[in-house]
Amino acid sequence: MNWKLDEQLCFLLYASSRNVIKAYKDILDPFGLTYTQYITMIALWEQDHQLVSELGDKLQLDSGTLTPLLKKLEKDGRVTRVRDQEDQRKVYINLTKAGKDLGVACQVVPERLLQCVQIDFDKAKQLYFILKGVYNDYLEGDKS
Template identity: 45%
Template sequence: MPKEEFNPLALKEQICFPIYATSRLITRLYQPLLDEIGLTYTQYLVMMVLWENDNQKVTEIGNRLFLNTNTLTPLLNKLIQKKLISKQRDESDERAFIVTLSEEGKAMKTSAECIPEKLAQSVDIPLEEVALVKSAMWKFLNSVRD
C-alpha cells in the first residue's frame, strides 16, 4: 500500500471552497422563489435588512451585510427604480443618505414571508447541523467585524 502524502492543496482539504460552493448553490435554490417577487438574492438581503429596521443609512445596511457602497449604491439604485425604496439625505449629516421602504416595499414583506420555509424544505441538511454551521459562521463573521 503506497504511503499517501498529505496534499495541503487538495480541494478536499480547503476550508473556503465548500463554503464558497455551498453559498453559490443555495443562492441558486433561492432564485426561483425570488423570481416570483422579482428580486435577486442580494436585493432580497437588502430588503430583509430594511424589513427588520426601516430608515437606515447606506453604511448601516452595508455593515449588516458586509457590503461596501461600491456594491450597494448600484444595487440600491435598482431597488429605487423598482419603487421599493427611496433615499433622502440625512438632515443631521449631509454626507449620509437614509434608505426608506416605499409602501410597495413594505407590502412585499408579506409575499416574502413564505420564502425561508420553502427554501428550508429544499435544503436537505439535518437541523442540528444547520444550527452548528450558522453558529460557526457567525462566530467567524463577528471576529472579522472588529
C-alpha cells in the same frame, strides 16, 4: 499531503453557498429580487429607516455594490433614498408601502428554500448555529 478538494471545509462552504444562492434565484425571481436585493430588504424589514453606511456594515457590502442595488430598489418603488437635511453626506433608506408589502409576500421564502435544499428543520437549525458561531468568531476577530 494527499489533497482532496471535497475534504476542504472552505470548498464545501463556498460550493454550498453558491448552490443555495442558485436555489434562491428560482424562489426570488417571481418577487423580482436578486439574492443581494433580498438580504438588503430583510435588513430593512427588520429595521426601516437606516443609513446606507449602516446597511453596508450589516450586509458586509461596500458602497460600490450597495449603491447600484439601492438605486434599482428605488427605481422598482420598494425603497426611497433621503439625504439628511443637516448632513448631506448621510443618506437614509426607507421602505415604501410596496417594499413593506413585499415583506409580507416574501414570508414564504425561507420555507421554500428548505424544501429546495432538502434539509430537515432540525439539521437546518444545527447548521444555523454552527455557521452563526463561525460568523460571530470572525466578527470578534475582525475587531481585534
